[in-house]
Amino acid sequence: MKFIQNPLYNHTKLFMLLSFAIAVLLAGILLRAKNNQEILDKIQQYDNTTEYESTTNETGSEPKKTRRKEYLYRLLTNTTRSLIQMEIKARRLEENMRRIKEKTADLLWKNKDKALWHILFKNISRHITIRHEFHQHASLKRIMLDSHHDQNHRNHKQSHCKLAKKLIKVILTGKIGPGYASPLEAFRNGPREQLLYVVCVQPDQTKQDYLATVDVDPKSPTYSQVIHRTYTGSVGDELHHSGWNVCSSCHNDPNLKRNLLILPALASSNVFVMDVGTDPRKPKLHKVIDGSEMRSFNCSFPHTAHCLASGEIMISTMGDKEENGKGDFVLIDSKSLKVTGTWTKGKLAQFGYDFWYQPYHDVMVASEWGTPKFFKNGFQPDDIPNSERYGTSINFYKWSTRELQQVIDLGPEGCAPLEIRFLHDPKASQGFVGCAVEANIFRFYKTAAGTWKVDKVIDIPSKKVSKDGVETELNGLMSDILLSLDDKYLYFSCWLHGDVRQYDISDPAHPKLTGQVHLGGKILDDLDLVEDRETKEQRKPVIIKGKRLQGGPQMLQLSLDGKRLYVSSSLYSPWDKQFYPKMAEQGGWIVKLDVDTVNGGMKLDENFLVDFGKEPNGPVLPHEMRYPGGDCTSDIWLAED
Structure with missing residues (x-):
């Protein structure tokens, strides 16, 4: 030397x-x-x-x-x-x-x-x-x-x-326990995703829904392919969303393990429990919680599943046992996997859908869709102004007492407030909700008096379109929103307009558009564009690896570091068949957008496509996506004091 x-x-x-x-x-x-x-x-x-x-x-x-x-x-x-x-x-x-x-x-x-x-x-x-x-x-x-x-x-x-x-x-x-100590730890130190668990719905109801395992490791020979399918064992379930037995809210308990993925089914009210811990690449059906357990508590149409720090699983429900509108929540013991009862004490919300809790402010906020026995048959414009069929409110509960304390009616512009998110910071006292029908984003926040207020902060204008010479207005139908783990960016999809947008929310009261990618939509399907109030740019069909994308962008999932955004195409099979019959016939898809996390902006990765039109039992419709270790829509963090 x-x-x-x-x-x-x-x-x-x-x-x-x-x-x-x-x-x-x-x-x-x-x-x-x-x-x-x-x-x-x-x-x-x-x-x-x-x-x-x-x-x-x-x-x-x-x-x-x-x-x-x-x-x-x-x-x-x-x-x-x-x-x-x-x-x-x-x-x-x-x-x-x-x-x-x-x-x-x-x-x-x-x-x-x-x-x-x-x-x-x-x-x-x-x-x-x-x-x-x-x-x-x-x-x-x-x-x-x-x-x-x-x-x-x-x-x-x-x-x-x-x-x-x-x-x-x-x-x-x-x-240590499951998940991450904080959202920023997940953002800075979380591993790159290698697998996606994707809920897949059969448009042919004589066949079974399933959980697809997709390889998203770019170094793998099976990159962007379905490598395993875990079937429900029954038909007519309509899988939709998914959650975990435990997550980052249980991070302080080293005895708990994130090894079970919870899949509620809208139509049957069954809850399918998938074992993803034994072999993450090949999940197994661990247990089926029969829908009769949920209906015994006068609940049906289960939607969002979140784990609680208590070791319980909570699932929001949208209907009573007769499928009338009713906003409630069922509790499942994460060890015995038995439905133990309902969460709410006292007055119930008129409708249910999504929810997010923030114990630091002693609050849980929940959103509304509508009456299951009506929306399950497809979208009917005449149902929208009917207050007995579609919701327009967000509901605030006192977390410690489980009581509904404040209901804020968003009015016609807030019809069908669906996905709702607090900022990830466990001490934050504000968040956002995406309202589907009119494609608006409302910000909700806590006042000095301890009550909650809302402001509309994003408004996507309708587009004038025509079909067979008849002009009409086409709203965006905002179907999913999410926030990056550093609370810097908000993303949402407009299923009918066919675009995904990125907004900088460094100032949550004044979001700024920083990125937009077009991925199909009704205008490229069977409508002619007469007037676009936002841009004069001509839309073009999106073709990846020789496949034209039918349908529009729907569910979103962001990588922990915020650099990759996965987009799936299915909203709800009755609506898929109504709005995008070609997608229902040819199968849905997942694409990936590469994200500029510094300056903002997104770009379609033309080398990534998961084509669900080539599945063994025929075309299927992909909905929600999850990573094995948790993600920005599955995990909720608790403040340390």
Whole structure:
């Protein structure tokens, strides 16, 4: 090596620095091991003490109870102090190593020995990186605050101790729960997606719906292909949306695992539970929760599924057992997978559809579609002004009491408010809802008085079209919206107009259009454009890999880093057949848009196409898409305080 030709004092400096680095490294490892053992010894000592007391005195005298309470709080105090000390020592050690690294780097680079630099610090960083998990998990303070809600004092003490012990072991072992600690962690550190789970609906109702596994790894030989199909085992279900047994709201519980995908079916009210944990590339049907369980609680047409921090699964429902309009929510135990009841206490909303909860503000917000027994037969323009058939309101519930507290009527311009999203920041007090019929976006936000208000912030004008010489107005039919995990961009699709749009929402009250891509639509299907109030650009059919895209853009799914937007084409099979019969006959599709996350803008990837017209049992209609590890529409985060 070149450095051996340098003067001897350079060698001496280098070896002294290396020796010092190794000594600090060993000291840090021994110090951390000692602290870990001390804490574990305390836990074991407490376990032995409580076990001895429970076997020698079941009832226990009052003084002994007092001593046990005092011991518990001493344990919590000492544990907290030890954790803080460990954090301080770890940070000091990292700072010392950083300084050593800088000095040694300077010397090594002066001697131009890049190979030695790489080998040395690759190994040092591997062993010395002490990423304390303390900040990623609920603190003891949070455990104590949560415990105040437990009315049984004795149970409170027992659960308090169990949670404290769980927290300590999580910190020492480094194990974490499902999902990500925060939306920004998912955005910055989440892996690139390699699989898509896609809900596929059979337009031929004598055949089964299924969950398709799509390979989206560009390095794979089966890239952009369906590699597995998991069938429901029944017909006439109408799969629609999907959710998880657990998600990032349970991130602080290392005992939970995201391994079951929940698929509610609109028509049958069955809930299909898919095992995606055993083999993510080949999911298996784990269980079917029969629709009779849901209907026994006077609920039907299940839609959105979200996991709760309590370990339950909550699914919004749109109808009663007779398929009249009714906004409610059913709860499913994530372990037994049994429907345990409904969530709402007291007054119910007139209609249901989507929902999002934000415990930091003690609120859940839900949207509305309409009456299932009417919309399931297709779109009828005369139903729109009928307040008994289509909803126009968003509903705010008090999260802690499950009570409907405020209903805001958006009026005719807010007809059929469908997908609703809070900002991902768990402390944010605002969000957006997309209103389908008139293609408008409303922003909702919390006022200083603690109530909620709405403002229309995006209005997509209708287009004048003609068919057979008869002119009419064509609204966009905004069918899906989502927000990037950094809360910078809002995306939505207009199914009938045939475009996907991107808006910068850095100022949520004033969104700015930054990108737009056209992907089919009614104008290219069977209508002639008379007047476009936004642009004079002529539309052209979209052809990818020799296939013309029939239908329009519908469901959206964004990569964790915000750089790839996947778009599917099916809205709801009765409506697909009505508006886009050629798509129902030839099958739907998924395409990918590449996103400029810095300046805004989107571009169609002409080398990516998932063609669902070539499926083994005939053409199918792809709807919602999910990643195995969660995404920006499946996961909800909780604030740390």
